[in-house]
Amino acid sequence: MYSELMENVMLITHERKKLINAIIFFAKNVKHLGKIKLFKLLYFLDFEHFKETGRSVTALDYYAWKMGPAPATLSYEIDTEPEPDLKKKVRFDEEMTDHGTNMLIIKPRSAFDDSHFTKREMRIMTNLAKKYRQTLAKEIIEDTHSETLPWHKVYNEEGKNGGKIPYEYSVSQDEKENMAQVIRERNEFLEFFQSVKPEHA
16 A cells, blocks of 8 residues: 555656657667657657556657657657757767668667666556567557557548547546546545645754
8 A cells, every 4th residue: 555655756747858768768778779769669668657647757749640649849849949948868879771771760868867767667668668679560550450459540540640638548448437536536635735835844
């Protein structure tokens, strides 16, 4: 019970720090990390965590692009000018591929900081890094296109090219009632925690 309460405390709120450190984690633990592969790893991290807890890790919104789910705001930031906090921690280098084309390669500038991650978040990231360590972008794209996953529902079933992918699509109908209860209990705890004022001597 104590660990569950502490997990709720840790999510206030730190999403940006978690996003940057998730990028660092994947950059250190998988090969061939370009934009496409990074976006798919973050998607799996956020949607798997939402499926288990009712909240994402990074608070990113994902959209159903042709090449799979992508966080549009992060994509724009990387393509234009990374914010200072991201630029300080992560390098974005252009490298020549074996096919003679340029590819953006993501590399860490600093050590990974796990201080804001829960054990559950670390477990999901670690499992993803192990599963996709050697995977190329085209292979991970195929995994995100699975008929059982949210991208397929938005892009193919609903025909919404570029449409926002609801996190709720990661939860089956049978799981939604239990998920709603988990979310209610967490929100009640957070309201209580935030209402408690520290005592001053």
